[in-house]
Amino acid sequence: MPRRAGRDHRPDPGRALLAAAAREGRSALMPPILLGLAGTGCGVAQAWLLSSILCGLLGLGGGGWPALAGAAGLALLQIALGVAQETAASRAGEAARATLRHRILSRLLAETPSSRPAGEGAALVVDRVEAMDGYFARWIPAAALAVTAPLVVALCAAAVDTLSGIILLAAGLLVPIGMAVSGIGASVASRRQFDALQRLSGRFLDRMRGLPTLVLFRRQDAEARALDAAAQELRRRTMRVLRLAFLSTGALELVAAAVLGCLAWRHGILAAAGHPVPQAALFCLLLVPGFFAPFRAFSVAYHERMSAQGAASALAPILDGPEPAGLKLEEVPPSVTLVVDHLSHRPDPARPMAVEDVSFRVLPGETLVLSGPSGAGKSTILKLLMGFAAPEAGRIALNGRDALALLPAERRRLIAYLPQRPVLLRDTIRENIRLARPEADDAAVEAAAAAAQVTSFTAALPQGLDTLVGEGGHGLSGGQRLRVALARAFLRDAPLVLLDEPTAHLDPATEALVLDSLRRLCTGRTAVIASHSAALRARFPRVLELREGRVVPQRRAAAP
Numbered sequence: 001m002p003r004r005a006g007r008d009h010r011p012d013p014g015r016a017l018l019a020a021a022a023r024e025g026r027s028a029l030m031p032p033i034l035l036g037l038a039g040t041g042c043g044v045a046q047a048w049l050l051s052s053i054l055c056g057l058l059g060l061g062g063g064g065w066p067a068l069a070g071a072a073g074l075a076l077l078q079i080a081l082g083v084a085q086e087t088a089a090s091r092a093g094e095a096a097r098a099t100l101r102h103r104i105l106s107r108l109l110a111e112t113p114s115s116r117p118a119g120e121g122a123a124l125v126v127d128r129v130e131a132m133d134g135y136f137a138r139w140i141p142a143a144a145l146a147v148t149a150p151l152v153v154a155l156c157a158a159a160v161d162t163l164s165g166i167i168l169l170a171a172g173l174l175v176p177i178g179m180a181v182s183g184i185g186a187s188v189a190s191r192r193q194f195d196a197l198q199r200l201s202g203r204f205l206d207r208m209r210g211l212p213t214l215v216l217f218r219r220q221d222a223e224a225r226a227l228d229a230a231a232q233e234l235r236r237r238t239m240r241v242l243r244l245a246f247l248s249t250g251a252l253e254l255v256a257a258a259v260l261g262c263l264a265w266r267h268g269i270l271a272a273a274g275h276p277v278p279q280a281a282l283f284c285l286l287l288v289p290g291f292f293a294p295f296r297a298f299s300v301a302y303h304e305r306m307s308a309q310g311a312a313s314a315l316a317p318i319l320d321g322p323e324p325a326g327l328k329l330e331e332v333p334p335s336v337t338l339v340v341d342h343l344s345h346r347p348d349p350a351r352p353m354a355v356e357d358v359s360f361r362v363l364p365g366e367t368l369v370l371s372g373p374s375g376a377g378k379s380t381i382l383k384l385l386m387g388f389a390a391p392e393a394g395r396i397a398l399n400g401r402d403a404l405a406l407l408p409a410e411r412r413r414l415i416a417y418l419p420q421r422p423v424l425l426r427d428t429i430r431e432n433i434r435l436a437r438p439e440a441d442d443a444a445v446e447a448a449a450a451a452a453q454v455t456s457f458t459a460a461l462p463q464g465l466d467t468l469v470g471e472g473g474h475g476l477s478g479g480q481r482l483r484v485a486l487a488r489a490f491l492r493d494a495p496l497v498l499l500d501e502p503t504a505h506l507d508p509a510t511e512a513l514v515l516d517s518l519r520r521l522c523t524g525r526t527a528v529i530a531s532h533s534a535a536l537r538a539r540f541p542r543v544l545e546l547r548e549g550r551v552v553p554q555r556r557a558a559a560p
């Protein structure tokens, strides 16, 4: 049969991701399911013993102390199995989340650093992966038990009375149909609730970051009102999900009551004619709660599946994307010749080229300064060299080898890079520097700190290099943060040095000291420095002047 035009037959990537993760975590998911089935078996045996005790009390024979002791023992066993099932389910959820978090984090770290807002990355790794927990810890075991456990109960009922078994089986078939109908509405409502939650948390993070600016422009009240409106929208959507959840729970209770009625009617008729097996009547009635318990757990876990699917749809494009391809370095060479050949790049197709037909060559021991007005394309060239973006045209060669053929992470092994806005983590200054080379000992970190003039300000701090800095370098001035980041470049000890505005925010005296250090850093290495600084240009005379992304032809310009 021909396929209908325009219809996409590929499986939903979110569902495919969940299915693959469930297949991978199968061994962790089996224990909660088996423990749940064991619990159901206990319940059935308990119902049998209780029905026998009740028969004994009604003078119909059976029961007695052994049956009572057995029922009590089974009750205790059922509690123990329930606890073990919960523990195993939590472990399965934790294992699945840990695997997913690891995969998503390594993909995000392999991505271009500037391509995704930090808030979104954090939401993917934390919120969206957390939203998967219920899927593995509750939904999968509940779904497996909703199929198997009622079947076991119905077969046990059928063993003592065939028609009772058939009544239970018929009800068991009705429940999923009802759930599927209410589930369609719940699915849409839950997805919308999830989106609203994402919007609210994204907006909140953004506004918290910009709080000083909002206060400065007296926008805090307007923002509070906008956040309130977003929270109200979330509340409305949450209430809708809850309404639908209550509806499906109500439908389930109705079916349970109907089944109880049918069984009472069936055994009432049998009893009127002198029931052939009176214990069977009580046994079947006592089985009803156990029969519906897995459906209740399934219904409660249903929304977990919805949130997990929403989260999986957001994660799937990242995990399904192609693995970063490229060659690996055999070893880091001691020196690098950098050749940039007719390089062009347009970060945004709607805007003009940021870098156009730029060529230069830097030999080991040489330092090239990229100069030019703001927006000339200096930082873009450094980012292209770092592999944060692939150029639209042109070639970058390192020691004659095409740098673009190397894995971006491998290329960065050759490079010590200082970005324009370096990021400091919430840690000590010492550990912030050590980030550049985690295996470096304290002496190497201290030498790098001294070379970058970090020690000239840490000497006055009570805890020196062990002073704790806040998130984003809070507690240090702009120039101090820059020097800490510069110390990382010293510690990295790479053959290629790329520095973006290394003397920004420095007073002339400190700039002179840092320039001395830079001279030492660049000696014997291949260095490219983007800078506006006249003092820096005076120290490093080889300058490539850029304007609007192009090289400005000059009499004394560097030879390409």
Ligand SMILES: Nc1ncnc2c1ncn2[C@@H]1O[C@H](COP(=O)(O)OP(=O)(O)OP(=O)(O)O)[C@@H](O)[C@H]1O
Residues within 6 Å of the ligand: 347, 348, 351, 353, 354, 372, 373, 374, 375, 376, 377, 378, 379, 380, 381, 420, 530
């Ligand atoms: N991600 C991006 N998307 C769109 N345009 C961009 C992007 N990054 C840079 N640009 C544009 O490319 C041009 C060059 O920017 P770049 O940051 O390289 O300049 P720069 O010379 O380093 O400037 P500055 O000295 O102010 O840091 C600018 O016009 C900028 O607006």
